[in-house]
Amino acid sequence: MDSMTDTVRPTTVQHEELGRAARRRLPRSSLAAWEAPADRADPVGLLLGQAETRDPSLIPLRHARMGVSPFTFFRGTALVMARDLAALPDTGLETQLCGDAHLSNFGLFASEDRRVVFDVNDFDETWRGPFEWDVKRLATSFVLAAADAGLPADVGRAAALEAARSYRSTIEDYASMPIMRVWYDRMESSHVEAIISASTGKTGRRAVRDSVAKAETRDTWSVVRKLTRVVDGHRQFLDQPPLLTRIPLAGSTAEIVETTFAAYRESLNDSRRRLLDRFHIIDFAHKVVGVGSVGLYSWVALLEGIGPDDVLVLQLKEAQRSVIDRSDSEPGSPGGPSHAGQRVVEGQRLMQASGDVFLGWATTPLGGQYYGRQLRDMKWSPDPATFTAAGLLAYARLTGTTLARAHARSGDPVPIAAYLGLSGKADRALADFAVAYAEQATRDYSGFVAAIRSGRLLSA
Known part of the structure; x- marks a missing residue:
């Protein structure tokens, strides 16, 4: 018999068991846990290490852009969060990750057939890893973006919760779809309009259409x-x-x-x-x-x-x-x-x-x-500082849905869906983590600003 047809493929039930086994290793409530360990790496030290591999003449400009707010600091410190996430227990349910899935790394751009679509649009840090790392970074970015926009803290947590909830419900949908249907699915501008306008009405619908029109001019x-x-x-x-x-x-x-x-x-x-x-x-x-x-x-x-x-x-x-x-080898090495x-x-x-x-x-x-x-082929993303509370929640729903599609496309959604379940327990835990880690990022930002003032870090 042909070796390809002779291979025994895992069943859906076996795939689901992978998710349930991950629950036993790491209960969903544990997703909320964040407490800086005593041996946590100094964020400023990590940034100084990164600077050694970059053009030194541009490092002051980088620090200046990061220094605008805790949110812009968070955007520039994917390395810091990656180190923190790697120190935590994880689900072991791996997929291809964006690696830097904050809300500003999603947006509109031109597809090959010249239609405007919405998707993850930054892959500088992409690598395989536990699915929740991307979800945690996305959820945390909403807490920080809410503060950056002057919105109440409860709005930030609600947006983080909505990003996690929409991710979970979408992964559940993809887990029951044929593989090729998942592969070809994409977020058309009409789908973006439907998601945004569901909670923001005509205002959101008009905003999406204006955004698509702007994207189409950025050719x-x-x-x-x-x-x-x-x-x-x-x-x-x-x-x-x-x-x-x-x-x-x-x-x-x-x-x-x-x-x-x-x-x-x-x-x-x-x-x-x-x-x-x-x-x-x-x-x-x-x-x-x-x-x-x-x-x-x-x-x-x-x-x-x-x-x-x-x-x-x-x-x-x-x-x-x-x-x-997390490997020990350098890119391109044996x-x-x-x-x-x-x-x-x-x-x-x-x-x-x-x-x-x-x-x-x-x-x-x-x-x-x-x-x-x-360069900039119809690429466009919203300015987080302009979000209203309703707009932020709608964008959380959109990005959570989009991230789930990207994970389902590049990995196996069945174990992830089985791990997350239907109750919303994981959503609440991820939102709790986002609030706690946003507080950590804000403290790190204060240390970053102090390092600039002391001269330890250079800024333009």
Whole structure:
């Protein structure tokens, strides 16, 4: 008999038993537990360690962006929370994780068929791990975002509870679906509108439609108009350091760019290579992006097709080891995790229902590991500081649902659903954790600000 057909596959009941066994190891009420251990790593020390692998000239800017509020500090400290989560008992129910699943790492963007969809949109820290790590980070971000928006503390806890509840109920739905139906499911703008308007009515429906309209305007030409100008008949990037620094394509720089893009091209499938081959690079620059990513190199390339009105902007972003990777090996080493850029790309392909057609990776001649994609292809996310209480709760429902879909797509939802159950006990425990950890993050933020004032950390 064929070995493939001879393999005994676990049944649904056996999958459910994995979840029940996880309950025995880690009761759902234990998900609430957070108390800083006596040997907890110093958050400022962790940030100083990260700074050693980043462009030192940009570290003050990174700290300045993190220093705006406890929420922006939280956005830049995925490493700190990853260390804290790794010190706690976990369910052992692993799936592909975003690794930095705070609420600002979700949003709208263009699918391959040019429809606006909503999904997780940042995978710099993606790696396999216990499902609850992503849920805890998402829930905690809502507590901090509520405070950032000036909303009462009970609204923050309610949003954390709603994120956990929607995750649990959606995982339960996916656990009963055929595998291929889960794989092809995606969050269309009409689904976003239905979820948001269910609790916010016409106001929410109008807000979603306005957001989709904004996303649709953020195409290649919106980037070109913002970041470039025409000089002597040739389009080139603006030179506005440190946020955008034009790098002339000459000498050794041109050779490095050419070699890197050749490697990037090889990571694409044949149809994408043929598409990319119809363009050629006409300019190059370094662009500072994000909060947590500041200090990592992020290059942008301006490409031209059949004429000056046929352009494409690609981004090559530096990738490092994921903060949630608990292995002992470095990326690319024998027996260790894969190329760091490849890790990001493969994690994104697993979790996202529809990704960028130019998603690929490369190693530079200098040894840097990068992943490539289009820059800002209809990407748009809401400003958390503008949320009303109703809007925050609705967004918690949307992101919790979306995270569950990403986990179900990349892993097995049946054991997770069996572990979480139907009672809401896990939801309450996760919300309790979120409140407790948000308080920890706020204390860490105070220590961070004090370190800037003392000169231990530099800030712009």
